[in-house]
Amino acid sequence: MFRLRTIEVIVGLFMVVGFIALFILSFKVSGLTHYVSSKGYTIYAEFDNSGSLKVRAPVTMSGVRIGEVTGIQLDNKTFKARVTMKIEPSQNDIPADSSANIFTEGLLGSNYISLTPGFDEPPQVLKDGSVVQETHSAIILEKLIGQFMFNINKGEKK
Amino acid sequence: MIPVKINHLSFSRNSHVVFNDVNISIDPGKVTAIMGPSGTGKTTLLRLIGAQLRPDAGQILVGDQDIHRLSQKELYLARRKMGMLFQNAALFTNLSVFENVAFPLREHTQLSESMIRRIVLMKLQAVGLRGARDLMPSELSGGMSRRVALARAIALDPQLIMYDEPFTGQDPISMAVLVKLIKDLNTILGITSVIVSHDVPETSSISDYIYLISDGKVAGKGSPAEVSVDSSPEVKQFMHGLPDGVVPFHYPAKDYREDILS
Amino acid sequence: MMKIMNRLERLGSSGLTICGNFGRCGIFLLRTLFRKPRFKKSFPLLIDALYFVGVFSLIIIVLSGLFIGMVVGLQGYNTLNKFGALAQLGQLIALSVVRELGPVVTALLFAGRAGSALTAEIGLMKTTEQLSSMEMMGVDPLWRVISPRFWAGFISMPVLSCIFSAVAIYGGYLVGVQWLGIDAGSFWGNMQSSVDFYDDVMQGIIKSFVFGFVVTWIAVFQGFDTVPTAEGISRATTRTVVYSSLAILALDFALTSVLIGGW
Numbered sequence A: 001m002f003r004l005r006t007i008e009v010i011v012g013l014f015m016v017v018g019f020i021a022l023f024i025l026s027f028k029v030s031g032l033t034h035y036v037s038s039k040g041y042t043i044y045a046e047f048d049n050s051g052s053l054k055v056r057a058p059v060t061m062s063g064v065r066i067g068e069v070t071g072i073q074l075d076n077k078t079f080k081a082r083v084t085m086k087i088e089p090s091q092n093d094i095p096a097d098s099s100a101n102i103f104t105e106g107l108l109g110s111n112y113i114s115l116t117p118g119f120d121e122p123p124q125v126l127k128d129g130s131v132v133q134e135t136h137s138a139i140i141l142e143k144l145i146g147q148f149m150f151n152i153n154k155g156e157k158k
Numbered sequence B: 001m002i003p004v005k006i007n008h009l010s011f012s013r014n015s016h017v018v019f020n021d022v023n024i025s026i027d028p029g030k031v032t033a034i035m036g037p038s039g040t041g042k043t044t045l046l047r048l049i050g051a052q053l054r055p056d057a058g059q060i061l062v063g064d065q066d067i068h069r070l071s072q073k074e075l076y077l078a079r080r081k082m083g084m085l086f087q088n089a090a091l092f093t094n095l096s097v098f099e100n101v102a103f104p105l106r107e108h109t110q111l112s113e114s115m116i117r118r119i120v121l122m123k124l125q126a127v128g129l130r131g132a133r134d135l136m137p138s139e140l141s142g143g144m145s146r147r148v149a150l151a152r153a154i155a156l157d158p159q160l161i162m163y164d165e166p167f168t169g170q171d172p173i174s175m176a177v178l179v180k181l182i183k184d185l186n187t188i189l190g191i192t193s194v195i196v197s198h199d200v201p202e203t204s205s206i207s208d209y210i211y212l213i214s215d216g217k218v219a220g221k222g223s224p225a226e227v228s229v230d231s232s233p234e235v236k237q238f239m240h241g242l243p244d245g246v247v248p249f250h251y252p253a254k255d256y257r258e259d260i261l262s
Numbered sequence C: 001m002m003k004i005m006n007r008l009e010r011l012g013s014s015g016l017t018i019c020g021n022f023g024r025c026g027i028f029l030l031r032t033l034f035r036k037p038r039f040k041k042s043f044p045l046l047i048d049a050l051y052f053v054g055v056f057s058l059i060i061i062v063l064s065g066l067f068i069g070m071v072v073g074l075q076g077y078n079t080l081n082k083f084g085a086l087a088q089l090g091q092l093i094a095l096s097v098v099r100e101l102g103p104v105v106t107a108l109l110f111a112g113r114a115g116s117a118l119t120a121e122i123g124l125m126k127t128t129e130q131l132s133s134m135e136m137m138g139v140d141p142l143w144r145v146i147s148p149r150f151w152a153g154f155i156s157m158p159v160l161s162c163i164f165s166a167v168a169i170y171g172g173y174l175v176g177v178q179w180l181g182i183d184a185g186s187f188w189g190n191m192q193s194s195v196d197f198y199d200d201v202m203q204g205i206i207k208s209f210v211f212g213f214v215v216t217w218i219a220v221f222q223g224f225d226t227v228p229t230a231e232g233i234s235r236a237t238t239r240t241v242v243y244s245s246l247a248i249l250a251l252d253f254a255l256t257s258v259l260i261g262g263w
Helices: A002-029 A034-038 A139-155 B044-049 B072-079 B098-107 B113-126 B142-153 B171-188 B200-206 B224-228 B235-241 B258-262 C002-033 C040-083 C084-127 C130-136 C141-179 C184-194 C195-222 C228-260
Strands: A041-047 A058-061 A064-074 A081-087 A098-103 A111-116 A134-136 B004-013 B014-026 B031-035 B058-062 B082-085 B160-164 B194-196 B211-214 B217-222
Touching: A002 A058, A002 B211, A002 C141, A002 C184, A002 C195, A034 A134, A041 A064, A041 A098, A041 A134, A081 B142, A098 B142, A111 B224, B014 B031, B014 B044, B031 B044, B031 B171, B031 B200, B044 B058, B044 B160, B044 B194, B044 B258, B058 C040, B082 B098, B082 B142, B082 C130, B098 B142, B142 B171, B142 C141, B171 B194, B171 B200, B194 B200, B211 B224, B211 B235, B217 B224, B224 B235, C002 C141, C002 C195, C040 C141, C084 C141, C084 C184, C084 C195, C084 C228, C130 C141, C141 C195, C195 C228
Parallel strands: A058 A111, A098 A134, B031 B194, B031 B211, B082 B160, B160 B194
Antiparallel strands: A041 A081, A058 A064, A064 A081, A098 A111, B004 B014, B004 B058, B211 B217
8 A cells, every 4th residue: 555655646746747847838938927927017109110020029128128019000090010018017117208119139030129218307207008209110121231232223323 | 156058169260260060068066177189279268258259150158148249348247257267377467466366356346445355365265375465476486376366266256267277387286286276166166167178187087077179179078987988089099198199190291201212 | 464463462461451450459549548437446547557657757758858958059059159149049949849859859768668668568468368367357458457558658748748848948058058158048038039838838748749649559559469479579569669759750740730830
């Protein structure tokens, strides 16, 4: 009887270890945790071009992650990309005149949003539902190269 | 105590005819021996009775049930009334002696642990191995494993018990022990017993009736005394262990002189 | 002309044998799966089988996972270094381990460790007539012996695969971050933003369920179908490892194309 007990305990441990591994895979590796933590406040920003920005891309400030993108929709009236961001509740005094930029991580990396703080002296802060006024769209590499080539061609003609 | 009747049984395996229209009747409460040279399908006959194999034709009645016409469920119920001792004991190697004997009880009954313990010890006492209850099958000698297997076969108090070559490869002492056990089980409990064997003296000494099978047919039958004086050549050769006879000494070949000089 | 006919005949008969084997295999599976469960008695059996199948495979799975993660980390470091994309190392390790290496390598090791052991155990039980004697005692060996082992394999394979993946990623972390000095924040951050739970982790888990099913099926069937001799057991064991490895790799391709293609 004792033998069976130890076997049961060991099998139980085995299953627990398996679930811990699944837990690690889902939260630590796939970052499901940001999906779950729905705390925080929502702000909006409208971009002329959102590039290849994806949902769950990080929102950073001076390189520090402070939230993530939760939605990207096309605004039917202005025909701009309306990006919804969720900001961690601890970051609750971001100046209201901050600007939002879409940057690329390295040459090949994915896009992310960087918030640059403004200089508004009487500090007004972004709150739930605020809209970031000043935005800079994603830099489209192909467009840049195209302009570059065009300029070179023009130079040659002259 | 249930009789077994085998009527017009035919069975073939891979186009090799094992039985051809065999009739055998096993009386309740008696020891019936089925004998024959190796390879005549004696073990196959036991498997047919236990419905592990299906015959091509004919029927086998165990009690009054045609064992091959039962549904899976009825068959498993019918098998609880049968015990079978396999040639190499077939103990469960990962269970102790005690657990081996307790196995059928645990599977088929709702008895309490103390009740199971008592029954198992009784069965082990009957085969003289109560002291060996904690050993594992790998620690037993061949004769002892067969005795444990016997205890397991009688754990559910069967009404029919089949022995597959119980004496093969045993030293004289364990052979004598097994002969005594089989006889005792039959006389005391009145279990219908079927012994499949080719050990003539031991089997004759305990059986009430002998069937001799050769070439897929019943070659001879009768009480041990009758069979030993039977005049038919097959029976005579087998019962007295003659090296040459109907079963020739030489495997079929062309003429010796021709073969060697060619 | 006769030669061609003979060849054709042989081809036909071997084709029939293969079809017959597949048929028996399928019937065997159906008979194992579709039976009335008897939970009170089956559960201890399942625990025993899980111990035998799952826990015994744990050590080899953990060690191989660690080494494979470390190797992928090292190789990835050297390759990514050329593009100056070292920040993507975490992503590379996590995706390759979670999607491919985890389920496939675990299944291959599982076939070698647990599958062959299952075949040998069941084959031995058949050879020593334990299965027959069980049947004669009115206990169905499919229920008593095969079914718990089958389910144990089916359950433990995804568990082992998860453990393998987690350990492999940790191994990659050891090499990439602790040894080669990549920034831990970008290692985990990149991994988290690129690995998706439903697309990647679930895909790996689905794969490992399928592999577990197929490997244990092959293993228990080969054991049950063993020719009852010593040689038969060794052949059945070899067949288990060969067939399951082939099945794993072929199924991996099929599954990947289905899961990625979104059929």
